Amino acid sequence: MKTIARLFKALSDETRLRILSLLLYEELCVCDIMAVLQLPQSTVSRHLAYLKNAGWLDDRRCGVWMYYSIVDSGNSLQKSLLESLRENLSGLEMAVADRERLCGFSQHNRCA
Amino acid sequence: MKTIARLFKALSDETRLRILSLLLYEELCVCDIMAVLQLPQSTVSRHLAYLKNAGWLDDRRCGVWMYYSIVDSGNSLQKSLLESLRENLSGLEMAVADRERLCGFSQHNRCA
DNA sequence: ATAATATATCCGCATATCCGCTTATAATCA
DNA sequence: TGATTATAAGCGGATATGCGGATATATTAT
Numbered sequence: 001m002k003t004i005a006r007l008f009k010a011l012s013d014e015t016r017l018r019i020l021s022l023l024l025y026e027e028l029c030v031c032d033i034m035a036v037l038q039l040p041q042s043t044v045s046r047h048l049a050y051l052k053n054a055g056w057l058d059d060r061r062c063g064v065w066m067y068y069s070i071v072d073s074g075n076s077l078q079k080s081l082l083e084s085l086r087e088n089l090s091g092l093e094m095a096v097a098d099r100e101r102l103c104g105f106s107q108h109n110r111c112a
Numbered sequence: 113m114k115t116i117a118r119l120f121k122a123l124s125d126e127t128r129l130r131i132l133s134l135l136l137y138e139e140l141c142v143c144d145i146m147a148v149l150q151l152p153q154s155t156v157s158r159h160l161a162y163l164k165n166a167g168w169l170d171d172r173r174c175g176v177w178m179y180y181s182i183v184d185s186g187n188s189l190q191k192s193l194l195e196s197l198r199e200n201l202s203g204l205e206m207a208v209a210d211r212e213r214l215c216g217f218s219q220h221n222r223c224a
Numbered sequence: 225a226t227a228a229t230a231t232a233t234c235c236g237c238a239t240a241t242c243c244g245c246t247t248a249t250a251a252t253c254a
Numbered sequence: 255t256g257a258t259t260a261t262a263a264g265c266g267g268a269t270a271t272g273c274g275g276a277t278a279t280a281t282t283a284t
Contacts, residue, residue: 001126001206008129012121013242014113030261040244045262047242064251064260080196088189094113125272142231152274157232159272176230176281225284232279241270249262254255 003055004077010054011081015039016047020056020070021095022102024086027069029062036102115167116189122166123193127151128159132168132182133207134214136198139181141174148214 010016018037022028034044048068051057055078057068070082089095122128130149134140146156160180163169167190169180182194201207 001129001201001204004201004204005124005126005129008120009124009241012117012124014117015242017113017117017120041261042244042246042263043242049262050241061250061261064258066261075200077196077200080199081193084189084192084196087192088187089116092113092116121271127272153231154233154274154276155272161232162271173231173280176228178231228281228283230279230281232277234277235275237273239270239272241268243266243268245265247262247264249260251258251260253258 006054007056007078007081010051010056011085013047015043016051017085017089018094018098019044019047019051020085021089021092022098023057023068023070024082024089025099027067028102029065029067031065032102032105033068035105036098118166119168119190119193122163122168123197125159127155128163129197129201130206130210131156131159131163132197133201133204134210135169135180135182136194136201137211139179140214141177141179143177144214144217145180147217148210 011020015037019033022033022036030041030044030048033048034041037044048057048059052059052068055074056071058071059066059068061067071078074082123132127149131145134145134148142153142156142160145160146153149156160169160171164171164180167186168183170183171178171180173179183190186194
């Protein structure tokens with residue numbers, strides 16, 4: 001029960017929901033997320049660490065860049081919740097705005 | 113986004129998950145929940161209020177008794193999450209133990 | 225009205241959580 | 255090696271959250 005509560009706790013913050021909402025579609029690095037969300041590096045980094053420690057994200061380093069993605073190997077509750085998030089977050093105003101901002105960046109100056 | 117975070121926050125506590133797990137099956141009153149979870153009245157009452165304020169529960173008074181149940185009229189995320197909880201909580205050791213304790217009470221001394 | 229029962233709310237306490245700035249660490253290049 | 259870039263982690267501050275005991279409120283019976 002406590003581990004389930006922990007999974008939900010990771011989702012109970014707006015910034016973290018925004019991050020997860022972006023990562024539903026593709027792997028991203030910290031600087032992309034920073035740019036899109038327009039948040040300080042330390043804030044983004046802390047939230048990414050929280051999501052990773054809670055079991056939602058994997059990370060990999062590529063040179064100076066750290067890429068984060070949603071775990072492949074989640075349990076059935078996680079899979080179920082991700083499906084719920086996909087269906088319910090994608091239409092939200094803020095999520096749409098974030099994704100549009102990401103598209104803008106992908107055409108111009110992304111880190112990789 | 114904030115309201116979604118709030119829905120998840122309501123689920124990010126073990127006691128509240130246990131309460132919700134019981135209410136997945138039937139409406140219960142505060143004293144039933146207290147007895148099953150073996151928690152003080154103020155603790156149970158506070159958590160029920162939190163779940164209600166977050167949009168997960170309805171309440172109705174019947175004499176001195178307050179009955180709580182899961183909302184019928186939740187949004188699609190809520191419906192989706194409840195489905196996930198149904199599938200994933202019911203087999204958990206603690207949830208099973210709680211339900212068994214509830215069955216024991218239902219055959220002997222329940223408030224109603 | 226008083227007493228009893230059920231429950232909501234208050235209270236103080238301890239801990240957790242979020243924030244952004246600062247510092248430490250990792251990787252790369254000259 | 256030192257400098258630069260990217261990112262993790264530390265720090266202090268403000269706020270939120272969980273706890274259980276005490277008190278307030280609601281309902282019912284006498």
